[in-house]
Amino acid sequence: MTHIETSVIYNDQEYDQYEYMVQEEEWDRDLLLDPAWEKQQRKTFTAWCNSHLRKAGTQIENIEEDFRNGLKLMLLLEVISGERLPKPDRGKMRFHKIANVNKALDFIASKGVKLVSIGAEEIVDGNVKMTLGMIWTIILRFAIQDISVEGKNYAVIFIQFKTIIWKDGLAFCALIHRHRPDLIDYSKLNKDDPLGNLNLALEIAEKHLDIPKMLDAEDIVNTPKPDERAIMTYVSCFYHAFAGAEQAETAANRICKVLGVNQENEKLMEEYERLASQLLEWIRRTIPWLENRTPEKTMVSMQQKLEDFRDYRRMHKPPKVQEKCQLEINFNTLQTKLRISNRPAFMPSEGKMVSDIASAWQNLEQAEKGYEEWLLNEIRRLERLEHLAEKFRQKASIHESWAQDKEKILSRKDYESASLTEVRALLRKHEAFESDLAAHQDRVEQIAAIAQELNELDYHAVAEVNERCQRICDLWDKLGTMTQKRREALERTEKLLETIDQLFLEFAKRAAPFNNWMEGAMEDLQDMFIVHTVEEIQSLISAHEQFKATLPEADSERQAILGIQNEIQKISHSYNIVLSLTNPYSTIKSEGISAKWDKVKQLVPQRDQALQEELARQHSNERLRRQFAAQANVIGPWIQKKMEEIAHSSIEMSGTLEDQMTQLKQYEHVIVNYKPNIDKLEGDHQLIQESLIFDNKHTNYTMEHIRVGWELLLTTIARTMNEIETQILTRDAKGISQEQMNEFRASFNHFDRKKKGGMETDDFRACLISMGYDLGEVEFARIMTLVDPNGSGIVSFQSFIDFMTRETADTDTAEQVIASFRILAGDKPYILAEELRRELPPEQAQYCITRMPAYTGPGKAPGALDYSSFSTALYGESDL
Amino acid sequence: MDLYSVTLEGPAPWGFRLQGGKDFNMPLTVSRLTPGGKAAQQNVGVGDWVVSIDGVNAEGLTHVEAQNKIKACTDRLSLTLSR
Numbered sequence: 037m038t039h040i041e042t043s044v045i046y047n048d049q050e051y052d053q054y055e056y057m058v059q060e061e062e063w064d065r066d067l068l069l070d071p072a073w074e075k076q077q078r079k080t081f082t083a084w085c086n087s088h089l090r091k092a093g094t095q096i097e098n099i100e101e102d103f104r105n106g107l108k109l110m111l112l113l114e115v116i117s118g119e120r121l122p123k124p125d126r127g128k129m130r131f132h133k134i135a136n137v138n139k140a141l142d143f144i145a146s147k148g149v150k151l152v153s154i155g156a157e158e159i160v161d162g163n164v165k166m167t168l169g170m171i172w173t174i175i176l177r178f179a180i181q182d183i184s185v186e187g188k189n190y191a192v193i194f195i196q197f198k199t200i201i202w203k204d205g206l207a208f209c210a211l212i213h214r215h216r217p218d219l220i221d222y223s224k225l226n227k228d229d230p231l232g233n234l235n236l237a238l239e240i241a242e243k244h245l246d247i248p249k250m251l252d253a254e255d256i257v258n259t260p261k262p263d264e265r266a267i268m269t270y271v272s273c274f275y276h277a278f279a280g281a282e283q284a285e286t287a288a289n290r291i292c293k294v295l296g297v298n299q300e301n302e303k304l305m306e307e308y309e310r311l312a313s314q315l316l317e318w319i320r321r322t323i324p325w326l327e328n329r330t331p332e333k334t335m336v337s338m339q340q341k342l343e344d345f346r347d348y349r350r351m352h353k354p355p356k357v358q359e360k361c362q363l364e365i366n367f368n369t370l371q372t373k374l375r376i377s378n379r380p381a382f383m384p385s386e387g388k389m390v391s392d393i394a395s396a397w398q399n400l401e402q403a404e405k406g407y408e409e410w411l412l413n414e415i416r417r418l419e420r421l422e423h424l425a426e427k428f429r430q431k432a433s434i435h436e437s438w439a440q441d442k443e444k445i446l447s448r449k450d451y452e453s454a455s456l457t458e459v460r461a462l463l464r465k466h467e468a469f470e471s472d473l474a475a476h477q478d479r480v481e482q483i484a485a486i487a488q489e490l491n492e493l494d495y496h497a498v499a500e501v502n503e504r505c506q507r508i509c510d511l512w513d514k515l516g517t518m519t520q521k522r523r524e525a526l527e528r529t530e531k532l533l534e535t536i537d538q539l540f541l542e543f544a545k546r547a548a549p550f551n552n553w554m555e556g557a558m559e560d561l562q563d564m565f566i567v568h569t570v571e572e573i574q575s576l577i578s579a580h581e582q583f584k585a586t587l588p589e590a591d592s593e594r595q596a597i598l599g600i601q602n603e604i605q606k607i608s609h610s611y612n613i614v615l616s617l618t619n620p621y622s623t624i625k626s627e628g629i630s631a632k633w634d635k636v637k638q639l640v641p642q643r644d645q646a647l648q649e650e651l652a653r654q655h656s657n658e659r660l661r662r663q664f665a666a667q668a669n670v671i672g673p674w675i676q677k678k679m680e681e682i683a684h685s686s687i688e689m690s691g692t693l694e695d696q697m698t699q700l701k702q703y704e705h706v707i708v709n710y711k712p713n714i715d716k717l718e719g720d721h722q723l724i725q726e727s728l729i730f731d732n733k734h735t736n737y738t739m740e741h742i743r744v745g746w747e748l749l750l751t752t753i754a755r756t757m758n759e760i761e762t763q764i765l766t767r768d769a770k771g772i773s774q775e776q777m778n779e780f781r782a783s784f785n786h787f788d789r790k791k792k793g794g795m796e797t798d799d800f801r802a803c804l805i806s807m808g809y810d811l812g813e814v815e816f817a818r819i820m821t822l823v824d825p826n827g828s829g830i831v832s833f834q835s836f837i838d839f840m841t842r843e844t845a846d847t848d849t850a851e852q853v854i855a856s857f858r859i860l861a862g863d864k865p866y867i868l869a870e871e872l873r874r875e876l877p878p879e880q881a882q883y884c885i886t887r888m889p890a891y892t893g894p895g896k897a898p899g900a901l902d903y904s905s906f907s908t909a910l911y912g913e914s915d916l
Numbered sequence: 917m918d919l920y921s922v923t924l925e926g927p928a929p930w931g932f933r934l935q936g937g938k939d940f941n942m943p944l945t946v947s948r949l950t951p952g953g954k955a956a957q958q959n960v961g962v963g964d965w966v967v968s969i970d971g972v973n974a975e976g977l978t979h980v981e982a983q984n985k986i987k988a989c990t991d992r993l994s995l996t997l998s999r
Contacts, residue, residue, distance in 0.1 A: 813963065814962040814963050817945075817963045818935075818947060821935070821936075821942055821945075825940070825941060825942065826941060827941070827942070887980065889980070889983075889984060889987070892987070905980075905983055905987075906980075908983075909937075909979045909980045909983055912935050912936055912937055912939075912940040912942060912979050913933055913934070913935045913947060914933065914934045914935075914979065914983045915929075915932075915933045915934075915948075916928065916929065916930050916932060916933070916934055916983070916986050916987070
């Protein structure tokens with residue numbers, strides 16, 4: 037930095053303009069005296085005025101002359117202040133000019149300038165000094181006073197003004213360089229070339245800074261002290277240029293700023309508009325896409341649409357959202373900026389207003405929502421459609437396959453040749469089929485419903501569906517009709533078969549008992565009968581008659597039965613029932629019945645005959661019976677009587693035993709003589725037996741009776757006689773007298789309570805007691821065994837007598853026999869075989885040897901035989 | 917009809933008289949007891965029927981058969997009787 041430059045550095049301090057002005061005024065008077073300065077001033081000021089008047093399109097040539105009318109003065113003021121003065125008077129008279137100049141001066145005064153001693157007349161008169169002074173005042177006020185560079189008052193420069201060396205031109209150059217370094221290369225300047233420097237500066241100033249050459253270089257150089265005012269004026273031009281430039285720069289800056297802001301704002305507005313358009317365009321493009329409601333055919337393509345929509349939401353829209361956001365931000369920013377920079381608010385163009393965008397966006401979002409909804413609905417619909425379509429297909433297929441063979445089945449005529457059970461079975465099967473059909477009714481309806489829904493939902497292949505559905509429904513109706521027909525046919529057939537079956541049953545029900553009856557009848561008619569009485573045969577005959585009475589009824593039954601069979605045949609012929617006419621309930625055939633009937637008819641008279649024959653026979657038998665009976669009824673009692681007589685006689689005690697014997701012999705004789713009767717009876721009996729007569733109600737006596745009685749009689753008489761003989765023997769043997777005998781007899785008869793000729797055990801006991809025997813049970817038992825060895829419970833008279841006499845008689849006892857044996861054995865307790873043979877007859881000896889046990893007692897010898905036990909054994913008694 | 921059994925300890929004599937037999941058409945009975953004899957000691961009764969001898973049914977035995985059977989029992993005689 038040069039010295040000069042440093043002196044041009046600004047002072048911060050501000051000086052009061054007014055103070056300066058007053059000082060300046062004081063200079064005025066003094067300085068105007070120098071004509072050199074006047075020349076310089078004149079040049080400079082003229083140049084200065086012209087530089088301004090140029091803008092108004094006018095110039096001055098002579099400063100004191102051209103301002104005289106005041107018009108150009110007023111014009112000058114207007115130009116340099118930028119304000120309008122009052123309208124100048126357009127007269128040529130002096131007072132007009134004065135008025136105009138006054139207007140100018142008033143104006144200057146209104147700007148706060150005290151114009152001391154400058155009057156309008158002097159100006160009008162062309163006073164150079166005054167005019168220059170006025171112009172200087174104007175310059176001071178409007179050119180110099182206003183100078184501020186960067187807010188700093190240039191005023192302080194002028195205080196130093198005088199100290200600045202202007203003569204060498206370097207100051208000017210420095211000044212230029214300070215503000216426009218590009219115009220001067222200060223380092224190349226020569227201090228010693230003031231003229232050159234000045235001219236350079238003047239040249240540059242005029243060319244580049246639009247500052248006319250207000251100074252004359254030679255004048256400056258040559259004048260020892262150039263006119264300060266001229267120089268100040270010229271320098272002020274520089275300042276104004278620079279300030280202007282700076283102002284312009286600032287202004288330019290401001291303008292740039294403002295413009296920049298403007299530009300920026302404009303750019304923002306443009307941007308906004310652009311973005312808005314873009315966005316709106318995008319929205320405008322997008323909305324139709326979102327409003328597109330063309331349905332797709334398949335769910336896949338719909339899902340693709342959904343996918344596209346998702347992409348839109350995920351990828352395409354967010355940037356747009358951001359754009360919108362950005363747009364809003366931009367808008368807000370723009371508005372804020374505009375507000376801040378005091379500009380009117382931004383009004384977007386028609387259709388791009390915030391509200392437009394907002395509403396467009398809203399439309400978009402609504403469209404989106406609508407679209408999404410539509411998409412989902414469509415997808416649902418398509419899904420449902422596809423599902424339904426599939427369901428339809430499936431159900432239809434199932435149904436079709438089920439229905440496939442049903443037609444064939446239903447058109448069978450299998451019932452025509454079936455039996456009743458088969459028809460019934462077919463009916464059951466048909467019932468099952470019918471219920472199956474009913475179950476399928478549901479399904480057909482479902483299929484139809486699905487088809488309906490597919491129609492409503494506008495399925496793309498609905499025609500095919502409808503066709504198939506129609507086919508199914510038609511077939512269904514057909515199946516229905518066929519089912520009905522078949523049912524009717526089956527039922528009809530069943531009915532017929534049932535009727536026939538009933539008839540068969542009826543036939544069976546009646547034929548069976550009838551058949552049985554006939555067989556029974558046949559059997560009865562051929563029945564072998566054995567009758568023994570007339571009554572029997574007569575009852576058979578009456579039974580037969582009764583049977584014959586039932587024949588007409590039977591015959592009608594037979595006809596009825598045969599009638600049934602005919603009926604069956606009639607029905608089956610008339611209805612063409614092709615089934616075997618075997619009666620399932622019966623094996624009986626009508627032919628069989630007829631045959632049997634004939635047989636029965638045949639047998640009846642045969643039976644009649646047989647019965648009659650038998651009747652005759654029975655009659656003859658009866659006669660034989662009577663004959664027999666007559667005799668037997670005589671003989672029987674006779675025998676009885678005789679028996680009684682004999683018994684009586686044996687019991688009776690009249691006479692001796694010999695007398696009894698005689699009597700008995702008499703009886704015997706009578707009896708023997710009676711024999712022929714018996715024989716005759718036997719003869720009759722023979723006849724009876726030959727006639728196979730087994731009973732005889734005319735007599736209680738059978739031949740056997742008679743025979744037995746007869747034999748009994750014979751035996752009784754013999755026995756009784758024998759008894760008497762025995763008694764005689766006993767009497768003789770034991771020496772019992774007749775009285776004793778009678779006594780025994782009396783006792784016996786007394787105790788023979790039942791008079792049977794024999795005592796019972798109790799009777800015997802009583803008898804013994806009465807005779808004085810005091811018997812214990814044991815003894816009595818012993819005695820019983822003796823008198824009643826057979827255990828018959830009856831004690832005969834003989835036994836009684838034996839017992840009674842035994843007690844007193846000397847009888848052989850076991851001891852006696854043993855004693856006899858001992859004698860034979862030589863007093864040994866045993867006997868030897870040779871001894872037996874020696875003493876006894878060989879037979880009896882052998883008997884003893886065989887039966888005698890070996891002797892086991894003491895002192896036994898070989899071959900010793902025990903005669904004791906043998907003897908006791910003989911009597912049935914052994915001591916052990 | 918009371919059945920009872922006795923076992924008489926040998927040796928013989930047993931002290932009773934046997935009567936009867938199939939050949940006499942009488943049942944085998946005890947017709948007499950030796951007072952104080954072995955049978956009497958065992959309370960055999962007079963008139964009692966002998967039903968079995970040494971476990972063998974006495975019905976159908978002749979007197980000698982029964983006698984021999986009893987004699988065959990030397991150490992011990994088992995009888996079943998009926999009062």
